[in-house]
Amino acid sequence: QVQLVQSGAEVKKPGASVKVSCKASGYTFTGYYMHWVRQAPGQGLEWMGRINPNSGGTNYAQKFQGRVTMTRDTSISTAYMELSRLRSDDTAVYYCARGWELLAQKGLDFDYWGQGTLVTVSS
Amino acid sequence: QSALTQPASVSGSPGQSITISCTGTSSDVGSYNLVSWYQQHPGKAPKLMIYEGSKRPSGVSNRFSGSKSGNTASLTISGLQAEDEADYYCCSYAGSSSRVFGGGTKLTVL
Numbered sequence: 001q002v003q004l005v006q007s008g009a010e011v012k013k014p015g016a017s018v019k020v021s022c023k024a025s026g027y028t029f030t031g032y033y034m035h036w037v038r039q040a041p042g043q044g045l046e047w048m049g050r051i052n053p054n055s056g057g058t059n060y061a062q063k064f065q066g067r068v069t070m071t072r073d074t075s076i077s078t079a080y081m082e083l084s085r086l087r088s089d090d091t092a093v094y095y096c097a098r099g100w101e102l103l104a105q106k107g108l109d110f111d112y113w114g115q116g117t118l119v120t121v122s123s
Numbered sequence: 124q125s126a127l128t129q130p131a132s133v134s135g136s137p138g139q140s141i142t143i144s145c146t147g148t149s150s151d152v153g154s155y156n157l158v159s160w161y162q163q164h165p166g167k168a169p170k171l172m173i174y175e176g177s178k179r180p181s182g183v184s185n186r187f188s189g190s191k192s193g194n195t196a197s198l199t200i201s202g203l204q205a206e207d208e209a210d211y212y213c214c215s216y217a218g219s220s221s222r223v224f225g226g227g228t229k230l231t232v233l
Contacts, residue, residue, distance in 0.1 A: 035222070044126070044227040045161070045169065045212050050220060059220035062124065095168060108180060109159050109222075110214070113168035 002026040004096050004114035011120045017084040020117045022096030029077035030054040033099035035110065036070060036081045038092040046092075050099055051079060086121045093118050127152065127213055127225035134231040140201040143228045145213030146194060151223055153194040157216035160189055160198045163227075164209045172211075173198060200230070208232040 007021040022034065035050040049060035051070040058070045069082045079096055094117045097110040128146040135141040145158065152158055156176045161169035171180050173189035176196060186201045196215070200207055213225040 037224075045163075045214070045224045047214070047222040047224060061221060097169075106157060106175060108171065108174050109157070109216075110161065110169070111171045111174075111180060113170075116168055 002098070002112045004098065004112055006094075006096060006114040006117045009118040009120070011122065012086050014087055014121055014123055016086050016121075017082060018086060018119050019080055019082040020094050020096075020119070022079045022081075022114050024077045024079070024098070027098075029072075030074055030102075032101055034070075034072070034079040035097045035099045036068075037095045037097055037110070039095070039116075040089070040092040043092075048081070048094075052102065053079065054102055083119075086119075088121050091119065091121045124151075124217055124221065124223050127215060127223055129211075129213060129225035129228045131226070132229045132231065134233055135200075135203045136233045137203050137205065139203050140199060141203060141230065142200075143198045143211055143213075143230070145196040145198070145215075145225045147196075147215055147223070148194055151215040151217040152191065152196050154218070155216045156191065158189065158191060158196040159214045160187075160196075161212045161214065162207075162209045163212065169212065203232055205232050 003025045005023045030053045033050050036048040051058050053072045072079045096114040098112040158176050160173040163169040176191045177189040188199045211228045217223045
């Protein structure tokens, strides 16, 4: 069965960086895009960007350009999202979610989600 | 990219039908038949309910249906059940690999 298992909660100071991992199992990791979505406390979902695990190519939401880096390690089927220059309003639950099949460019989108990683930014 | 517009809340009684709207622009909802809908219960990860505007993933009840007209997509839930009480989010492809979410709608089953 498909599973996405994320790393544990983090507490960071303003200005620091955080790196969240998302380990995939139960499917071909390099065959599907991986997206990152965040949700601030009591707020809605916000798309951050995606990575093509096969090529490593990335697309980021304009809001996060210059602050976010998405990478992957295909040897361990794991995707990473690093957010730098953290601010208090970056406090949120960060999710990874499986996107389209690479060759499809449509279809089931965000059909599997990680359990979420709470990142708290506080001085 | 501005968030898609959803009503903050909707409500209905058990057995009734409700519809949640999701309004975007000609750059997202209006240009692509690639709107998805997600259900989120408190403290849980979202769950995919509808994709490509009107398709249901395996295992999702046929009480959930989706449609689109122009720049507005809609999610209809028929035969409301207590377990349907949750937050619902729409999400559209917006070109150049990007996505945009709606602000979310809280469904209350009276």
